[in-house]
Amino acid sequence: MVGKTLITPDTLVLVSGGARGITAQCVIKLAHHIPCKFILLGRTPVNDPLPEWALDCPDDAELKRRAMTRLTTEAKKATPQAVEKLFRQIRAQQEVETTLQAIRQTGAVVEYVNLDVTAPVQTLQKELAGPVQRLGKINGIIHGAGTLSDRRIEKKTIQDFETVFTPKVDGLRNLLKVAPAGQLDFLVLFSSVVGFFGNIGQADYAMANEVLNKAAYQIKRDNPTCHVVSIDWGPWDFGMVTPELKRAFAERDMTVIPTDAGAEMLVKEITSHHTVNDQPVQIVVGQLPTRAASDISGELQRFEIRRHLSLDANPFLLDHQIGLYPVLPATCAASWIASVCEQLFPGFTFYQLEDFKVLKGIVFDENLAHEHILELNEIEKVPGEKVKFAARIWSKNKNGRPLYHYSLIVTLLREMPPTTIHNVNLQPSAGTNEGILGKALYEDGTL
Ligand SMILES: NC(=O)c1ccc[n+]([C@@H]2O[C@H](COP(=O)([O-])OP(=O)(O)OC[C@H]3O[C@@H](n4cnc5c(N)ncnc54)[C@H](OP(=O)(O)O)[C@@H]3O)[C@@H](O)[C@H]2O)c1
Structure with a gap:
């Protein structure tokens, strides 16, 4: 119209x-x-x-x-x-x-x-x-x-x-x-x-x-x-x-x-x-900003980033409660890690997350640690192309022992490969063998 x-x-x-x-x-x-x-x-x-x-x-x-x-x-x-x-x-x-x-x-x-x-x-x-x-x-x-x-x-x-x-x-x-x-x-x-x-x-x-x-x-x-x-x-x-x-x-x-x-x-x-x-x-x-690729040559490195997490600073967590206590959504932990990796290496973009494990998770109860440590160990580097990290988030319990919350492998790339949309048959419709094509969900407004 x-x-x-x-x-x-x-x-x-x-x-x-x-x-x-x-x-x-x-x-x-x-x-x-x-x-x-x-x-x-x-x-x-x-x-x-x-x-x-x-x-x-x-x-x-x-x-x-x-x-x-x-x-x-x-x-x-x-x-x-x-x-x-x-x-x-x-x-x-x-x-x-x-x-x-x-x-x-x-x-x-x-x-x-x-x-x-x-x-x-x-x-x-x-x-x-x-x-x-x-x-x-x-x-x-x-x-x-x-x-x-x-x-x-x-x-x-x-x-x-x-x-x-x-x-x-x-x-x-x-x-x-x-x-x-x-x-x-x-x-x-x-x-x-x-x-x-x-x-x-x-x-x-x-x-x-x-x-x-x-x-x-x-x-x-x-x-x-x-x-x-x-x-x-x-x-x-x-x-x-x-x-x-x-x-x-x-x-x-x-x-x-x-x-x-x-x-x-x-x-x-x-x-x-x-x-x-x-x-x-x-x-x-206008033109999208680009950043020069960081220099990633040299020895594999280790990083530690400490963070104080609180409900006061993150009230959205009150909407993510399991049982009596709010719990950090696993996706927040994963994006926290991916985002830190990107910040360490300007010019490189988060590409892949593998082997993601929720170990103890992070629960906002009386045992919540004062600080959480994100530990990143580089495990592979290809100068100008890619960098891969083994990451884990941990804290210390009241006895000073390490408590592991999440672990995963993150890959950053300098250049993203072209995106492919997989035509997955999600579910066969009743009475036919034809399923809903995954691609359709992006085209019909569902996602
Ligand atoms: N230039 C750029 O590259 C660029 C890029 C992205 C977005 N923008 C946006 O485009 C707009 C204009 O930017 P510009 O580059 O032309 O900046 P500018 O040369 O500094 O002009 C700012 C304009 O806003 C007016 N202004 C500022 N505060 C005001 C207020 N409280 N009440 C009434 N008028 C007010 C100024 O007039 P008085 O000083 O007379 O009040 C002037 O006309 C801004 O919103 C800016 O964020 C600009």
């Missing part, structure tokens, strides 16, 4: 973060295709004209020099931080003004609302009431607002987390209170491949983006006529990607998404679909 076109010249699109960065580039491109109506949200104030000292200054170093002179003239401390802050304010305001001008040149109608998407819902509703009254009902949302505060997880502060998490997650919740999904023809969320694959220093960013991905599925389920899509963008050649990040991507052989191609892709996503559709809810755009 085909519904109505998602976007027409009468459509009003609410865009968080739409005046700057990659979202602005997408909005400009969209306006070129369909000059419709936009409300852009952002924290950058643009009410006052740019100060005279900042005019006609495309060179960043020169603008910083002028900012320093300005601060000194105003008898303020011209610290490098103060200069950088003023410089960024000027550039942000210029970016917003350039975006608005570029959109208006297409014939589209645009209003900019200087608003933090994490503000209380009442504030958002109040600030947006005027533009909505002038421009009509909101038919589409693009949620592009996002910030970074990269730091390794052990150094993250609550403030870092809030800075990164709230614009994405609280922001989405707020936008949907202003314009519920039931009234929308489309909802586009700007997520990131980092939500999918993770990235060093970006634990909060990964979480926020993955919440957007999962929220998209839920919103689509509850509002099937709205086109909902969460786009897991790879790195762009624009926006929050700093030169350092670009270098890091280059080291991982990841090419960045050219600005024009990325914006074109967003336009396609909105202009080529219809309100009723079976399009994917989550799409990954």
Whole structure:
């Protein structure tokens, strides 16, 4: 079934973060295709004209020099931080003004609302009431607002987390209170491949983006006529990607998404679909990250990884109880081992698990050990190809004796062989000799 076109010249699109960065580039491109109506949200104030000292200054170093002179003239401390802050304010305001001008040149109608998407819902509703009254009902949302505060997880502060998490997650919740999904023809969320694959220093960013991905599925389920899509963008050649990040991507052989191609892709996503559709809810755009293979030459090695397991930190275990006590599912033990092996050898992927034995298991009763030891002994290595481990998880009992919980053999490979789907006859249907083909279960939605 085909519904109505998602976007027409009468459509009003609410865009968080739409005046700057990659979202602005997408909005400009969209306006070129369909000059419709936009409300852009952002924290950058643009009410006052740019100060005279900042005019006609495309060179960043020169603008910083002028900012320093300005601060000194105003008898303020011209610290490098103060200069950088003023410089960024000027550039942000210029970016917003350039975006608005570029959109208006297409014939589209645009209003900019200087608003933090994490503000209380009442504030958002109040600030947006005027533009909505002038421009009509909101038919589409693009949620592009996002910030970074990269730091390794052990150094993250609550403030870092809030800075990164709230614009994405609280922001989405707020936008949907202003314009519920039931009234929308489309909802586009700007997520990131980092939500999918993770990235060093970006634990909060990964979480926020993955919440957007999962929220998209839920919103689509509850509002099937709205086109909902969460786009897991790879790195762009624009926006929050700093030169350092670009270098890091280059080291991982990841090419960045050219600005024009990325914006074109967003336009396609909105202009080529219809309100009723079976399009994917989550799409990954860009090249998948690859990692250089670890060097696995040399002697066979032994590793020990210690872990404190508790019910408090793993409340899902309360749903896996045998008799009186929760028990670690064997599959959790196996994936714990496989995942540790992969982390020891970046660039290699878990391929095979053999000879898996549940010995004592791990029971969360009064005898639970304070720590569990994962012992990994390399038993075979083929440089650049494969590494095989004999693994076991054990702990010490109250008398200091070893207690073995699980054992298995794990193989990691550098290159995965092509996947085969075995056509196993699972069960003969009544009255025939024909069984259900295993492959069918993957094709008919059963699995
Ligand atoms: N660039 C990439 O390579 C890349 C890759 C994957 C995903 N993404 C995603 O794409 C989106 C845009 O990224 P970008 O690279 O364009 O970053 P950017 O240049 O830093 O722009 C961020 C945008 O979000 C707005 N924003 C941030 N916090 C906000 C808040 N609390 N309320 C309202 N607006 C807010 C900013 O405007 P103000 O500063 O004026 O508020 C700006 O328009 C983000 O969600 C990001 O996660 C980007």
